[in-house]
Every structure is written in structure tokens, then in C-alpha cells.
Amino acid sequence: MKREAARDWRPAAGGGRRAAGSPRSATCGLALAAALVVAFESVVPALAAEPPRTLRLDFFHTGTATEERFSLDRLVLEPLPWPGNPARPSDDTNLGKYFFEVIDRASNRVLYSRGFASIYGEWETTGEARQITRTFGESLRFPVPPAPVQVIVKKRDQRNAFREVWSALVDPADVFIDRSQAPSPGPLVRLLENGDPSAKVDVLILGDGYTVAERPKFEKDARRLVDILFATSPFKERKTDFNVWGLSPAAAESGISRPSTGVWRRPPAGSLVKLPPCRRGAGRSRCRSRRPPAPRASTCTPTTPAAPSQLSRCR
DSSP: OOOOOOOOEEEOTTSSEEETTSHHHHHHHHHHHHHHHHHHHHHHHHHHHOOOEEEEEEEEEEEOSSOEEEEEEEEEEEEEEOOSOTTOOSOOSOOSSEEEEEEETTTOOEEEEEEEOOHHHHHTTSSGGGTOOEEEEEEEEEEOOSSOEEEEEEEEOTTSOEEEEEEEEEOTTOTTSBOOOOOOOOOOEEEEOOSOGGGSEEEEEEOOSOOGGGHHHHHHHHHHHHHHHTTSTTTTTTGGGEEEEEEOOOOSSSSOBBGGGTBOOOOTTOOBOOOOOOOTTSOGGGOOOSSOOOGGGGGGSTTSOOOHHHHHTTO
């Protein structure tokens, strides 16, 4: 028995009825489908190329040479999108004294991880850390997660294995995340650019204590630093892997603080030079004060070899 294919009868444009399976309707359908595919394909790359926002977790790192503590300061939604490589969310380099992971709370899946080193990790090896307790402000940055996460910080132990030392729960919908727009710190200076930040190591040279009139001096100083850095191995061989930027918030007065010489300033980033004052008789390495030396101590300066008889006069 001969069977006919079922047809869907729909109103035609002129008010009559035309079979949906007719050649003309099929051609229109293909044209419409092709148009939708083209439109969809033009939208998908734009959506896929849009990076997530950047979330910053600020915390306090406190301790001594033998113990350390962490406490949450605040969460900040940064104004710019995430600049990292979306194809490398996990760090497998096994570098850094510390390591942090961003773990999805629902699935326990690691969304992001990075090894890092901090100023606290350096300071805890000094003699001062055996005498006093200090606190340092540090930050962790990562792409804004789609749902609540747990941020875990780990540290290498004596066997070089990472052990958890702190964790914090982060909800991207938390109303206390700081979403305010920070004031501009000034124009960004392009010092070296070799490609997209997602595929390069971006370095920021932060100037402090430069006034608006001294901005050209900052750029000159920053470019000199870049030239010195990339004339030295291993940076010389990997120069094309870096981007370098400069930023110098305008200071109200020139210079930074030098407590050892009695000079105090209030620069935007709060920089200071912390050097012990020159102690007479302590040897050439300690006589580094910028204060003009007394005549009797002039032979203690590092540029002059000191004989025993000369050192005796510096006591």
C-alpha cells in the first residue's frame, strides 16, 4: 500500500494554505536555519571571549619565626576582568613557599590554584622574627567563582610537602564584598609589551614618593630598571615572556621616609627605607647611614679600607 508523508498545513503568506513540505517552504526553512546558525556562531565567540571579573581576598599574616596566624581583612571585586590564562586555571609548577586553592563547595572540585611567595615568608627567616611579632597585609586574586567556594592556603613543611595552614569561605553573592569604584592612581606607563597578559608574565613597577612634576623622572628611573633587569640572566633569555608596566600615584611631597636619618614623608604607598643607623666601631658593613659622618668616623665608610688603628678611632 502506498503511503504519503504527513504534511503540516499552515497558513501561507497570502492567506491560503501551503504544505510545509513543499520545495519553497523547505528553501525558506533552510535559509532561516542558516541565518540562525550564522547569528549564533557570531555570538558564541563573544560570550566565550568575555573573561570573568577578578575577586581579591585581602588578609592579615601575623606571626614570628616559630608560629603564624591568618585573619580575613576583606573581599574586593576589582574593576577589571581577570587577566590570567583561562586555559591554565591549575598550577602544576610546584613553585613557591605557599600555595592556595579555590575549591567549589558543592563538588569539592578545584577551580583555581597558584603557588606564591610572600614578604612574610621572607621576614620569618630574619633575626627580627625571633624577637618580635609582626603583621603583614597580603592578597590572593582569582577569577570570580560562580558559586560559594573554600579558599585554602598551604605552606611547605620541613619535608617540602604542602600542609594546610588556613582556609576561608567565600560566597560571591556576599553583600559585604566591596564593589566600590576605587579612584584612579594615575596613568599606566607601558614599559615593555610582548603580548596579551593572559599568555605573559605581567610585572608592575610601582613608584612612590614622586610628585606630579617628577613623573618624567619616574618613567626614566623605571625604564632604567627594566634595562638592567633584562640585561641579567635568566630574565635576559626570557624577555619576550614579560610585559612590564609602570604606575606612580602622585605624592604631595617628594621622597619617602628614612627613619634612620630622621626624614619622614607620607607617600601614597607608605614606602620607607628601614636601615639601622651607623654604629661606630661596628665595622664597615654597618656604616651606611646617609647622615654626614663625623670626622672621627669618616674612615668607617664602606668606600675606605679601614686599618685597625683607624677602626679604634671610631669606637
